[in-house]
Amino acid sequence: MSDGKSLMVDTSRCTACRGCQVACKQWNGLPGTKTKQTGTYQNPPDMSHETFKVVRFAEGRGENGKPYWYFFSDMCRHCLAPGCMEGNQKNEIVQDEKTGAVIYTPATKKLDYKKVLAGCPYNIPRQDPKTKQLFKCTMCLDRQRANLIPACALSCPTGSIQFGERDEILKKVAARVAELKQTHAKAKALNPDDVRVIFIVTDDPERYHKYAEA
């Protein structure tokens, strides 16, 4: 396989517009989720079998006492060696040769969901309670095969989400982290050597999301 594809998710550029979240639903034909207002803009509150991308909102106070409000457009990382595939028995989960996208087939309904979830350090796989099939982001493999970029990357108005060849994205990530480090000592990329969807943060990863970094 070539180096395949990657996405950069630069949280420092994210305005939490949630265009990516909506575009993901729209392209994948996923229904809206009934939710309640719980005092946060994070809505729906989590990923599910019908929500492959959620913009997470996190607020608190840093060491200096100043408040922070972080946005984290969460999705499957399309790991190079996916822990979720350890429960695989007969190719229920496959890795696309050309792009590296990790794809859950309809046969995932036969897998032990708890085992698949436990294998994922980023808490991504979700199960349809009715059919038992497992779901998550597809890296828009269907779009890629039609020479289109992933819907979330296309919809992002700030350039927070960018898509391309893995080697090019890795260069962009390194350049952006170096730039951010000039003003944010904690700026870093999360697990860039292990994943295809590489997040950039400017503070401790756990402040954004419990499962931000493996």
Ligand code: SF4
């Ligand atoms: S992030 Fe989780 S669900 Fe996605 S490929 Fe990696 S182990 Fe699998």
Ligand code: SF4
């Ligand atoms: S790559 Fe496609 S399926 Fe994955 S989060 Fe983006 S829009 Fe959704």
Ligand code: SF4
């Ligand atoms: S579309 Fe871009 S700016 Fe808007 S929430 Fe998603 S990542 Fe953030």
